[in-house]
Amino acid sequence: MKHLRKQLIAAIGFILLFGLFGCSSENIVSNTNSKEVSKESVKDKKEAKQIKNELLSKVAEAEKDNQVAIKKRGYLEAEEYVLIRNKINFIAEATKTAKKIDMNDNDTVKEVINKTKAKIKSMSNRELLKSKGNLQSGKVFYTAVVMEELHQVMKTLDFNDSEGELSGFLLVNDDSTDTKQIIESAKTSVNNLQDYTLASLVDLSKEVKDHEKNFNKEELKFLNSVLRNLQSSGEKQVQILKQFNVVSLNDGTTLEDNLDSANIDFEDAQKALSKFETKLGIDYVEPEV
Secondary structure, three states: OOHHHHHHHHHHHHHHHHHHHHHHHHHHHHHHHHHHHHHHHHHHHHHHHHHHHHHHHHHHHHHHHHHHHHHOOOOOOOOHHHHHHHHHHHHHHHOOOOOOOOOOOHHHHHHHHHHHHHHHHHHHHHHHHHHHHHOOOOOHHHHHHHHHHHHHHHHHHHHOOOHHHHHHHEEEEEEOOOOHHHHHHHHHHHHHHHHHHHHHHHHHHEEEEEOOOOOOHHHHHHHHHHHHHHHHHHHHHHHHOOOOOOOOOOOOHHHHHHHHHHHHHHHHHHHHHHHHHHHOOOOOOOOOO
């Protein structure tokens, strides 16, 4: 009986010892995890604060550029507007700010800048950390900076769209016998293509080059193909329109040859754009006017 009692006491002691050891281990693990979470939390807070400061600094730069231009001449010139619009809209898209800059209007630009600043200041650490990923996203950049402008260029260069520059010119002057009117109309269309459409493509190409790290190799290949083909088609359409000038030089090509070549470039751009937007999961819908 004494022997059994000793065994029972030993067993109870062993269980208590094991239990204490187990609790001690759990406490150690718990304390370790707590310290790791605490360190991670401190790290996240520090990074979030840095992101917030960087975003506010970029907005402040755009705001200063806007204020300087407005003070100097009362409005933004086209190049100034594009730079400010792109910078603010990219940040606005990345931070989920509701309003974007969509017109070169002093009040609109100022309003969006203020809304973007307010949004950044109100963001949680988690939202700020997510915005960093958004700023590295090709889809976010394309949606905010490139998409609308690029589709407008597509519309302007589209042979099958009555609002296209060249197609509109041919439609309006199809039955005209007034040589002077045709020449003047062609000059206007050339200026529109050179000053707006081709200039927009130059701006878009620069933006894409500056943010090419946002895209993978295949996405960048498709997007650059779109821009190159549109540039080529636009330049050829300018040359076609210049052929309607009575003093234009004859380079040995026919109007039909040039039309076919420009249209092939445009269609290649269409195909590349379709593949690119499919890769990004974008289904573009033209905004209602």
